[in-house]
Amino acid sequence: MDIDKNKNFSEWFNTIISDAGLADLRYNVKGFVVFRPWSVKSMKLMYAAYEAELEARGHSPALFPALIPEQNFKIEGEHVEGFTPQVFWVEQAGGNKLEERLAMRPTSETAMYQMYALWIQGLADLPLKIYQSCQVWRYETKATKPFFRSREFHWIEAHDCFATEKEARGQVREDMEMTEAVVHQQFGIPFLFFQRPEWDKFPGAVHTYAADTLMPDGRVLQLPSTHLLGTNFAKAFNVYYQDEKGEKSPVWQTCYGPAISRIYGALFSVHGDNKGLVLPFDFAPVQVVIVPILGKGQDGEAVLKYANEVLAHLLHDGIRAKVDSTPSTPGFKYNHWEMHGVPVRIEIGGREAEAKQITLVMRDAPPKTKKTISLTESIMVIRSEGAALSSRLLAKADAYFGSHLAQAKTMDELKAGLEKGCIVRVPYCSMEKTEGKGCADEIKAQLVGDVRGIKYDEKAPAHGETCVYCQKPAQHFAYVARQY
Amino acid sequence: MDIDKNKNFSEWFNTIISDAGLADLRYNVKGFVVFRPWSVKSMKLMYAAYEAELEARGHSPALFPALIPEQNFKIEGEHVEGFTPQVFWVEQAGGNKLEERLAMRPTSETAMYQMYALWIQGLADLPLKIYQSCQVWRYETKATKPFFRSREFHWIEAHDCFATEKEARGQVREDMEMTEAVVHQQFGIPFLFFQRPEWDKFPGAVHTYAADTLMPDGRVLQLPSTHLLGTNFAKAFNVYYQDEKGEKSPVWQTCYGPAISRIYGALFSVHGDNKGLVLPFDFAPVQVVIVPILGKGQDGEAVLKYANEVLAHLLHDGIRAKVDSTPSTPGFKYNHWEMHGVPVRIEIGGREAEAKQITLVMRDAPPKTKKTISLTESIMVIRSEGAALSSRLLAKADAYFGSHLAQAKTMDELKAGLEKGCIVRVPYCSMEKTEGKGCADEIKAQLVGDVRGIKYDEKAPAHGETCVYCQKPAQHFAYVARQY
Known part of the structure; x- marks a missing residue:
């Protein structure tokens, strides 16, 4: 093949999937693809690297059922509202109508936390850190794209419980460190971690932090996200522990979800060149x-x-x-x-x-x-030489990513930045839904730009700046990009 | 714990599952269990061992969708008839009724072979040897038992295509060799491979060969099975190759399915003792x-x-x-x-x-x-010392298995053998459905014994012997056991 990846990314992407035998898109269920051996071999290596990192940090593997009773699914209000439009439902088995319909897991909180309620009694049972490697199903209404967004994808989900908020916040930081250690250092994929705006959180979470990387067409792709769930799910699912004084408290929870099939898509898109795939030494079949x-x-x-x-x-x-x-x-x-x-x-x-x-x-x-x-x-x-190649890929990817970060204070500057395919830092009024979502909607409508949030470690408020859209005093620097 | 495994196997089994943290049976969907870390860690090691063996013998990994359109599912007549009573059906997604209902895979022939038809054109595309590690769902009507028979289980399925019958038969032999190399030599689980009677084949297969091991309560448990599919599915799914002369022929197919979650159940049941689990060195978490x-x-x-x-x-x-x-x-x-x-x-x-x-x-x-x-x-x-322990487990398991093989020529002798918890070799009239199934039904009704088939390598017919039940001339020596 000889296709300019940066100029014709979509053509390059489709050609490499077919010519390198990564996936077959002809499977006859919409939004579902067949992953062929050349991608699966790399994804298996990526799974192993991620699982090793999770286990080194105290996680144990488990396997929960793929089917979740509707009654579980409905326990946490925001969660059910957020996911219901995406659920595949099983209502029949053999010739029988089931007494209760079953959700194919779109994510496993509602399968796992009822069991956590049985497993956690006292401080000796905490922290509880469990992951499972599995596939999930989401009836996406957005356009699907192989690897990036499918109705079935392959991921890892880690679900942790702690006695204190402090430990839970520490886990969120550890999740970001793991992402750095694996996605950046091992896979060579650069990203920024954003705290998502209030209107763009995981349903049921207190805060959502997500890693955005940049594709060659100037659009960002969300890689792993980690969520501070607070005690929302614990209260809903009755996950309480008894402390030394005999007092019962809900556990503090976090969850973390690296989608391996999507990260693999990012990996080959970031490192590939006009001749085809370029794979880091440790993840080449x-x-x-x-x-x-x-x-x-x-x-x-x-x-x-x-x-x-x-x-x-x-x-x-x-x-x-x-x-x-x-x-x-x-x-x-x-x-x-x-x-x-x-x-x-x-x-x-x-x-x-x-x-x-x-x-x-x-x-x-x-x-x-x-x-x-x-x-x-x-x-x-x-x-x-293999390690040196992987280092060169990382350095090249970092340089590209770094050269596509821009700043803007006006809508015109923001427009120019987005058109260059950049992630653009702008002063922004508010991350609250009531105050800040209106500006985000306008930026989306006028510039096809999405407010991705604030940098999780950028605590300094934007003193004296005014919002790129509404001109009210800016509370933050936010990052805007076109997204997948 | 201190329970006599051989006397009270059922109590031992349930206690070990709970006390060693292997699984939690309280998940609120019937026939589905949660696999806890101590079993999952061993199963991951077992998966890795099996995948290495499959890859060393020329298989490549792939991942096919979990959902299969009803139209695919219905293509091969015997297959659809055999599996339809066991299928979980998805008919709704989000708020929408799907145009066509989708089967959660009970096994993947009907997902994979339509793709094989696209991938195979000529001799250069053969042999095609692909496996996937995944979970499958079957709405079992028999009583479920954790690890042994669940409505969701974790397995590997390998699906191979060849130009000739000879190669396909060679693959069946190779599948048996892999079972010996992994299940017996590595996991230390003894078994016999039987060619199943015509009335007990995999739906759509020409021949089914299955490994039976023996549980401490004297019942056999089916471990991996391999199926000579002939050209039945190839003709139904249009999987043809063109030879040097330009002639089109259907491929010869085999499939092979080791169910890891079940084999793990066999592993701890075979090796465990009255104090609890005993794990081979290579598969201990x-x-x-x-x-x-x-x-x-x-x-x-x-x-x-x-x-x-x-x-x-x-x-x-x-x-x-x-x-x-x-x-x-x-x-x-x-x-x-x-x-x-x-x-x-x-x-x-x-x-x-x-x-x-x-x-x-x-x-x-x-x-x-x-x-x-x-x-x-x-x-x-x-x-x-670790290797020596694994060898002792294997030798002990072999000795136990060997001491529970018996012979019988009369129904009384057969009854005595079954009551001792043996697999009993008997002269038997026929493996054909029309001639032989009646005797099997009677043996089941009178002695709770199941005709498991003939030993795949025991070609010598039972000259001069008469069927243990009907007394007609025996064509074979068959093996009878009580089964899970």
Whole structure:
């Protein structure tokens, strides 16, 4: 493929999904896609990285049912109001009408918290930190787009309970740290964490904090969000603990939801180039492809034998490698594996076979940049070059993201920033629904811009500034962007 | 706990589920359970082992939608007839009635094969070997039992396509080999593979082969099954390939389904003892628990410090270890971790701390069998003792299984065998529905015994023998057992 990702992102996106075999969009239920092996292999590695991070921070895995009785679903008022329009309902099983209809989980609060009420009695049961890796279903009314927004997606949800507000707020910070450690440092995807406006919170939450990354078409995509639930759900679901004095109090709760299938979409959109996928070394299904080059007059058998020797050497060290010994030309193979984002290509011809060497080409290297090394040093060099490639992807993504942050004080400046595909920082009147939502509606109507919230760590109010839209005194700097 | 597993299996089973925190049965949808961390951690390890085996044998992972349009579901006649009584149907989403109702997958043939028809054109696309790890939903009308039979369970399903019948039959054999390699060799669960009678096949299959293991109450439990689908589904779903001559032929298909949540149930039922769980070393959430013993007059701080030093040493080598430094007594901790099936206990007191030693107690060792070794040799000894424990579990399970195989030629002998909790080999008239099902129905009615089929590798017909029930000439030796 040769499509300019930044100019024709939509075409690039659809082409890569099809040509690299990431997903098949022809499944005959609207908004549902089939995830094919090349994306699933990477998503499995991403799941493992995220689960390891969650477990290192004290979370344990569990598995809750996919079906939630309507009576549970209706317990927390804001939650039921927010999610009801999106629920797939099961009313029949076999030939029978069910006594009570069942929701396919759009998220699991209402499945999990009734069990938490049974599990938590005293301080010894706290904190409780549980996650599940699962899929959820939401009957989206917005336009769907594979990976970014589907009616079925694959995620992790962590649901934590604490004795105190302070601990719950600490968990929200830890969730942000985990996002930094995994999404940014490991996956190489930059983002900003925003505290969402009051009118854009998770239904039932006290505060919602969400990470926004930027796509090549200048639109932001929400990555993991973490929610301070306060004691809303605890009171509704009767999750109380008894303290040393025998007094009962509701637990403080948080929940955190990294959607792996969406983050994978962000990963390939951020790192890809005009030739196709570019995958970080640790998340590539194949990290090293070995291409035997059978030139005229060369001993083909010796080259193939040596290629397999190199393969065995790499596999033995746990590197995901394969030999491409199909009958295609080397040029065809180079294009094929570049398009699939394989980080390292090893070329092996007669010379390499004889000298017990390998010639390395990195996926992101300028044309004709090759490096020939000995087989004995191959593991060390491949691992360090692989890590260096991942670092370059991160640095490049950070630079792009940083160059698309702008400031504006007027609607004209905001318009200019949005048209350049930027996330724009503006003085803004209020994050409260009654005072601030009107301006957000106008910015949406006039500039197709969305108020994403305030930066969670930017405590300084916008003294002396006036709201970019209504000109009333600004309480905050808010961030505006076009969104998916 | 102290319950005789072999005498009171049902009580033992329910107690261990509750006391070891494996599952919570109080979820308010009938036939659905919550899987708690202690079982989920082991099941994740079991999933990883199975997926590695499938991938080593050429399978790739994919993820297909959980919802299947009714029109797909109805394409293959036998299949729809077999599964329709078990389907949960989605007819509403948000406030809307769907145009077509959607089945929650009870198994994924009808979701996957329409995509296979798009993916397979020629010989270059074959073989196609794809698996997915997912959950399925079946509205069981039989009594449910946690892990063994639920309305929601967690499994892997592999669906393979080949150009020839020979390759498909080879895959069926490979599926059996994988079952041996994983379920028997790694999980330590013995079984026999039976070709099911014609009246007990997977709906739509030409032949069904299923592994039966034996529970402590003398009932068999079906573990993975593999099905030769022939070209039934291929013709129904239009999965054809074009050969070198341009001729189109339907592909030959197989499918294979290890249900991890059920196999986990078999694993703890087979290996557990009267004190609780006994887990193979590789599948224990915690492989080593370190119990500091703070005797009177001992330097408690030095003991705790050394316990954490030992912990760091083990964790560094990738051993799943933890220190139990709760305020309970050592005796309480021993019982607690024995009940949870932790394979290795390390006791550390003042003497061990001083001498840089550890005292090891294996979960399955006779009382007071201890072994004191130096810290420097601990990794090597723990790994080899862990492997030895797993081997002992396997050998013990094999011996138990082997001692519960019996032979019978008369109904009285069969009755005696079944009452001893055996799988009984009997001469049997026929595996065909028209000829053989009547005898099976009578054996079921009179002896509560189920005809499980013939051993897949036992080709020798039962010359000169007569059917255990009808006394007509026996075509086979069949196996009869009481079943879950």
